[in-house]
Amino acid sequence: MSTLTDPPKPKFRLSQLIYDTRYRSITIQFVALILIVLGLGWLATNTVTNLKALGKDFDFGFLSSAAGYDINQMLIPYDNQMSHGRAALVGILNTLLVAFLGCITATVIGVIVGVLRLSKNWVVSRLMSVYVEGFRNVPLLLWIILIFAIMTESMPQPRDFRGEVPEASMILGDHVAVTNRGIWIPRLGFTNSLSGNEAVVPAEGVPAVSQGGIDWAVLGIVLLLSIFAIRFVRNRASRIQEATGVRPTTWYQQILLLIVPTGIVALFLGMTVVEPFLKGFNFTEGTHLRNSLIALWIALSLYTGAFIAEIVRSGILAVSKGQSEAAFALGLRPNRTMNLVILPQAMRVIVPPLISQYLNLTKNSSLAIAVGYMDVRATLGGITINQTGRELEGMLLLGGFYLLLSLIISSVMNYYNNRTQLRER
Amino acid sequence: MSDTHAQTVAYVRDTMIAETAPPTTEVGVIKWLRENLFSGWMNTILTLASLYVIYWVVSGVGPMFTNSIWNAGSLSECREILALEGLTSHDGFCFGVLKDRWQQLIFGFYPNDAYWRPVLALLVFFVGLTPVLFDSAPRKLFLATAAAPFIMFMLLWGGSIWLPIVVGLGIVVGYVALTYLSPINGLVGTLGAIILPILFWLYLAGPIAGALTSIAPIGLEYVPSKDFGGFTLSVVIGIVAIILSLPLGILLALGRQSDLPIIKYSAVTFIEVIRGVPLIVWLFTASLLLNYFLPPGTNFDLMLRVIIMVTLFSAAYIAEVVRGGLAALPKGQYEGGDSLGLNYWQSMQLIILPQALKISIPGIVNTFIGLFKDTTLVLFIGLYDPIGLAGAIRASTDWNGIYWELFIFIGVMFFIFCFSMGRYSLYLEKKLQREHR
Numbered sequence: 001m002s003t004l005t006d007p008p009k010p011k012f013r014l015s016q017l018i019y020d021t022r023y024r025s026i027t028i029q030f031v032a033l034i035l036i037v038l039g040l041g042w043l044a045t046n047t048v049t050n051l052k053a054l055g056k057d058f059d060f061g062f063l064s065s066a067a068g069y070d071i072n073q074m075l076i077p078y079d080n081q082m083s084h085g086r087a088a089l090v091g092i093l094n095t096l097l098v099a100f101l102g103c104i105t106a107t108v109i110g111v112i113v114g115v116l117r118l119s120k121n122w123v124v125s126r127l128m129s130v131y132v133e134g135f136r137n138v139p140l141l142l143w144i145i146l147i148f149a150i151m152t153e154s155m156p157q158p159r160d161f162r163g164e165v166p167e168a169s170m171i172l173g174d175h176v177a178v179t180n181r182g183i184w185i186p187r188l189g190f191t192n193s194l195s196g197n198e199a200v201v202p203a204e205g206v207p208a209v210s211q212g213g214i215d216w217a218v219l220g221i222v223l224l225l226s227i228f229a230i231r232f233v234r235n236r237a238s239r240i241q242e243a244t245g246v247r248p249t250t251w252y253q254q255i256l257l258l259i260v261p262t263g264i265v266a267l268f269l270g271m272t273v274v275e276p277f278l279k280g281f282n283f284t285e286g287t288h289l290r291n292s293l294i295a296l297w298i299a300l301s302l303y304t305g306a307f308i309a310e311i312v313r314s315g316i317l318a319v320s321k322g323q324s325e326a327a328f329a330l331g332l333r334p335n336r337t338m339n340l341v342i343l344p345q346a347m348r349v350i351v352p353p354l355i356s357q358y359l360n361l362t363k364n365s366s367l368a369i370a371v372g373y374m375d376v377r378a379t380l381g382g383i384t385i386n387q388t389g390r391e392l393e394g395m396l397l398l399g400g401f402y403l404l405l406s407l408i409i410s411s412v413m414n415y416y417n418n419r420t421q422l423r424e425r
Numbered sequence: 426m427s428d429t430h431a432q433t434v435a436y437v438r439d440t441m442i443a444e445t446a447p448p449t450t451e452v453g454v455i456k457w458l459r460e461n462l463f464s465g466w467m468n469t470i471l472t473l474a475s476l477y478v479i480y481w482v483v484s485g486v487g488p489m490f491t492n493s494i495w496n497a498g499s500l501s502e503c504r505e506i507l508a509l510e511g512l513t514s515h516d517g518f519c520f521g522v523l524k525d526r527w528q529q530l531i532f533g534f535y536p537n538d539a540y541w542r543p544v545l546a547l548l549v550f551f552v553g554l555t556p557v558l559f560d561s562a563p564r565k566l567f568l569a570t571a572a573a574p575f576i577m578f579m580l581l582w583g584g585s586i587w588l589p590i591v592v593g594l595g596i597v598v599g600y601v602a603l604t605y606l607s608p609i610n611g612l613v614g615t616l617g618a619i620i621l622p623i624l625f626w627l628y629l630a631g632p633i634a635g636a637l638t639s640i641a642p643i644g645l646e647y648v649p650s651k652d653f654g655g656f657t658l659s660v661v662i663g664i665v666a667i668i669l670s671l672p673l674g675i676l677l678a679l680g681r682q683s684d685l686p687i688i689k690y691s692a693v694t695f696i697e698v699i700r701g702v703p704l705i706v707w708l709f710t711a712s713l714l715l716n717y718f719l720p721p722g723t724n725f726d727l728m729l730r731v732i733i734m735v736t737l738f739s740a741a742y743i744a745e746v747v748r749g750g751l752a753a754l755p756k757g758q759y760e761g762g763d764s765l766g767l768n769y770w771q772s773m774q775l776i777i778l779p780q781a782l783k784i785s786i787p788g789i790v791n792t793f794i795g796l797f798k799d800t801t802l803v804l805f806i807g808l809y810d811p812i813g814l815a816g817a818i819r820a821s822t823d824w825n826g827i828y829w830e831l832f833i834f835i836g837v838m839f840f841i842f843c844f845s846m847g848r849y850s851l852y853l854e855k856k857l858q859r860e861h862r
Contacts, residue, residue, distance in 0.1 A: 018612060029687040036691055043718045050717045122461050123470050127475045137843035138836045139798040141812055146836075149819075149828040363703035369805055381709065391713045397711075399702045406701035 045235050051392070061396075062388040063088070069383050071374045072138030073290055084384045091379030098375065099362040105301035106361060107354075110308025128309070135306035141367055148295035148371045149351055153155050155180040158282050164243060177276055177283050183277035183294055190215045215269050222265045230254050243247040292373035296365065304361045308354060315350035316342070348420045355413045359406050364403075376401060449829060492517030495524055499823035518830050526818050530834065533654015533809055539583075539646060543657045544619060546580040548662060549573050558849065572670075581653075581661060583645035587637040591630045594624040643790035650728035654809035662728070663797040664798035666735040670796070671738065671789070674743025675782075682751050692744070708732045712806040731803050736854065739796040745765050746788035783857050790850035794843045811835045 016026045051058065063085035070080050075093040078086055117128040135143070156168030158179045170177045175183040193215050233250050241247040276286025319342050327337040368375040369382070377398060385394040449455055462472040492512055493747040497503035523530070532540055553573030555709035556566040575589040599622040607614030638644070680692030686713060699707070711730040716723070754777060762772025782789075804813030818824050 025685050029685045031683075032691070033687050036687075046720055047717045050721055053721055116471070119468075119471070120461055120464075121471055122473075123475045123479075124471045127478065133844060133847075134840070137798075137840045137847065139801040139812070139839055141801045141804075142836055142839070145812060145816075146828065149832070153826060162829060167491055220457045254485055289533070366703040366705045367802075369705065377703075377705065381706065385713075392717060395706065395710055397705055402703055402706065403698060403701035407697070 033165045062233045062390050073379045085119050090402035091376035095375040098365050101297050102300035102361050103358050106304035109305030113309035114312025132309050140303045143299040144370050147299050151291040152180050161278050182290045186273045186275050186284040190269045223262050226257050226261050229257050292371040295371050296373050307357050311353045315346040316347045319345045392411045489518050493520045495520050497521030500827050522824050522830050530655045532657050534652040542580045546577045549576050584647040585638040587634045591634040598622050598625045598740050650726050655811050659800040659810050662800045667793050667812040669736045670740040673740035677744035678747035696741045696744050704738050708806050742792045746785045750785035753784050755782045772823050
């Protein structure tokens with residue numbers, strides 16, 4: 001028997017780099033890499049040349065120099081002697097604030113509208129369709145500017161609240177003042193603050209009430225602990241139910257746990273409501289929500305709410321009818337059917353696009369520029385750039401901030417997707 | 426036996442009751458109302474609440490429309506007319522502003538005597554679009570589709586007629602190169618079809634167009650980009666970016682799904698970076714920073730920069746939508762293509778993309794709608810879109826303080842554009858539906 005020999009290996013020819021699929025991918029990638037590197041290099045050389053021509057350098061040192069401009073809405077202490085970096089941080093917090101508020105209201109609106117749009121009630125479902133189509137098909141910018149215009153042009157001036165027979169009056173039982181300079185709402189303050197003498201300058205006849213950052217932190221921690229305790233109670237109930245088949249009644253324990261500790265701490269800190277009132281030409285005390293914040297918040301919520309409504313609707317429709325029928329056949333009550341069968345399946349469809357809507361809302365909050373809301377684009381990407389002439393660095397940081405935010409959100413989404421994905425063979 | 430019954434039951438009917446109509450509550454409108462609007466207290470409350478909302482809106486806005494004033498040169502004049510009728514400024518809209526300024530809102534600063542040009546360009550666009558949108562249109566219209574971009578460019582910007590013609594010749598050059606070089610060698614043919622037109626455009630097109638213009642100076646009055654405004658600007662940016670972003674988006678999606686790591690990761694980086702940053706930041710980049718990245722001394726049109734940025738932005742979004750479509754296809758489709766011996770581009774073109782794009786139609790159209798709405802953002806870098814012009818009108822002495830009328834007009838215009846795009850996508854989805862027929 002003759003041994004089989006390997007067929008003679010064809011010698012590697014240069015043309016294989018183009019015609020042989022085994023090698024072609026390497027050629028393509030090599031060419032692509034060269035082109036990309038050349039392209040990036042070209043951009044970089046141009047940038048260096050241009051910067052040199054303008055006599056500029058590439059330096060982030062401006063972040064620590066004094067900003068010199070005021071910001072009209074700040075969540076952390078800031079004045080114009082602080083650095084550009086601090087100003088950027090104030091802007092970032094403002095962006096996050098409006099994004100956070102917007103996400104909450106948009107979700108509430110979206111869920112309600114999405115469910116109502118599926119209602120068998122013809123009038124309601126049509127009305128909701130009008131809302132959804134109306135907001136989805138008109139630019140967000142138009143809504144922001146329109147709401148801002150309504151706020152500034154149609155609302156009464158603070159002086160209209162004055163006099164024996166005022167032309168305007170505060171609404172919601174004299175607690176909220178809607179004026180053309182913004183909305184004043186009551187705020188919560190602490191008379192017995194932990195930080196002690198940090199109290200804001202009291203108005204005449206008003207006891208000293210602290211804004212109390214540290215008090216809020218304490219309250220938050222207590223609330224968080226209560227929530228953990230509630231989860232513990234629930235888990236225990238589930239364990240007992242699994243062991244004995246009878247679920248102990250825990251609702252009153254849960255409510256007590258939620259209310260009592262926080263309530264006690266709040267009482268101890270002397271939490272009071274500080275009402276806004278007219279003083280001089282304007283309202284003082286309370287919390288001042290500027291028109292820019294209101295317009296941005298309402299417009300973002302209504303606009304994104306319309307998109308979320310569609311997501312919720314499609315999510316609910318995506319759960320096949322057999323699922324709810326099967327749950328009823330098993331004898332589950334409608335409530336539990338919703339909680340245990342429909343929602344978990346609908347959530348899998350709803351959550352990923354919902355999160356990307358949150359991301360969109362956050363990015364859309366950069367339209368704050370239309371109403372002069374001091375978000376990160378306005379501080380870091382606006383005034384700071386104009387004052388220091390550092391367009392390149394400023395825009396890089398601004399882009400980097402948004403990019404980081406979206407990467408964080410999308411990694412949360414990927415985590416969720418991986419956890420809830422249907423496990424198929 | 427009937428007597429038996431007579432002992433046990435008091436009365437037994439032995440004749441049929443005459444047929445009667447069903448109770449009024451169980452037929453027609455009343456039944457529908459009861460079942461749809463007033464079934465249960467919750468539903469009743471909802472119905473009443475919505476009816477109240479509708480009543481509130483209609484009773485509030487209706488009179489404002491019926492009392493609206495169309496013939497007024499300024500807001501104060503309009504208010505005077507309203508006051509003559511015994512109405513306050515809250516009782517009627519002053520649509521006089523639209524009559525006074527509609528040309529500005531629609532055409533921006535386009536020369537007055539040339540308004541027919543954007544209108545005609547839009548018509549040309551629709552003629553070119555017909556064969557793409559509707560199968561039933563005659564196939565010969567595709568010739569119009571090919572010519573449409575050049576005619577539209579000519580109409581909108583004007584200038585010498587020879588420039589678009591010579592640029593169009595570049596494509597012919599590419600085609601000729603492809604037909605004559607391919608028989609020699611496939612690769613040479615492809616490269617030739619790409620490189621020769623570029624060389625032609627770079628080095629020959631300008632002189633040829635210049636020479637032709639000097640021989641036969643035919644053309645339309647040149648309109649610079651800065652004169653574009655209003656809906657003309659939005660529609661031009663929107664249409665150009667839509668047309669350019671679809672192929673780019675598909676290429677990016679293919680890149681992202683590619684087996685070649687370098688291609689894949691460059692596509693991923695590009696898509697994620699573009700999507701992660703708001704459009705407004707990109708627009709500022711275009712207006713503030715682009716000069717840094719280009720060779721010293723280059724300076725080109727702001728509108729062109731905007732179009733490039735908007736195109737790249739929506740291409741990244743389309744890429745993600747198309748990627749979803751590609752991922753949704755069963756693996757067998759890809760393997761089927763391979764087993765038929767098709768190469769990558771053939772199998773993409775014949776098997777994968779037709780199915781993937783069909784799945785992604787709603788997403789793609791939604792991206793287009795988003796893009797069209799986003800064209801309003803150009804106002805922040807100094808271009809006058811309708812909202813920017815509304816701001817200018819509100820700042821003028823005549824119309825200071827007006828807003829509802831302008832925003833209603835702009836909103837309705839955008840609504841018409843976007844809503845019809847959405848409806849077309851629904852129609853297309855239904856038409857292409859192949860399952861459950």
